[in-house]
Amino acid sequence: MDPWISNQPSLSLDLHVGLPPLSHCQAPAVVTLAKTKILVEENFLPLKKDPEVAALETELQRMSEENRRLSEALKVAAAEYEALRRQYTEMVANSGGNPSSTSEGGSVSPSRKRKSESLDTAPAPAHPHLHQQPGLAADQMECTSGEPCKRILEECKPKVSKRYVHADPSDLGLVVKDEYQWRKYGQKVTKDNPCPRAYFRCSFAPACPVKKKVQRSADDNTILVATYEGEHNHGQPPPAQPQQHYSSGASKNAAKPPSPQAPAAPVPHQPHPQQQRQQQDVASGEPVGAAAAASELIRRNLAEQMAMTLTRDPSFKAALATALSGRILELSPTKN
DNA sequence: CGTGTTTGACCGGCGC
């Protein structure tokens, strides 16, 4: 994270939910809540009596204080991130900066081969390690030395988030709909839960490392628990594109990126369109202007990612919903 | 025929 972020007023946690969201930032939950807030203000605020206004002011002060604390926490986190990023960059530079040196000394063994191993006629892939880990992000493949690298990998474990979805008990499927397209690659019955767990990969981008596990709750099998691992290295699918999750059988256009120039061969990292543009800008010759433009794009992209991450985080949504519903109840004319 | 799903086999980590 860029320390610049924590200094931006637009990113402070003032939660001006009554304002329209940024056009490039698709945050449905925030939009909905914004509508709610507007409704509250229009309907109830004119009815306020002075003591209530005073109470609201106190509340506002309290929220401002909390906002300030959160901003400071964000600043600290940003500083830590920056330090880590610098450390990582140094390590990459020291290792020769050669991302393709993954299989140094054959550390990635082709031991994953099974039946075909006994069948000599089976054609072996030209690059077994690449074939084996098509979704591995580039930054996870740059490890060349033993111990420190292991530690980095542990520290950089993919982000895990959970989402709980109420499902129709009569529906036996393990379908948790969200804004991405998923391809099922496995199912397993686990020890602690009689209901099977389904494994999905993001199929929107071929190189996207995100995985999803879906399993019914052991306590209440009307609840589906979706566990997301990793972060998408691409934007969300356009809303116009119909969701075609788990459509059984063939649908010729399903689960394909809309981009016609999408590469056929898997690439280690398929950048977000903005990132692509940014890379092109950097590649083009203007040293100062291009660098400034690239920096601006990076910041914008980070802000976008933060907004997306927050709005996708169920705990954040829950906390926001709780806070807002509490406020609505407090402001309700039926109260007292 | 192309693409997604199912499912049994396999691999590697971990605890004993």
Next chain:
DNA sequence: GCGCCGGTCAAACACG
């Protein structure tokens, strides 16, 4: 070292 268990692979199958 052994067995258990979660995660992944890939052949077989289903579907439009």
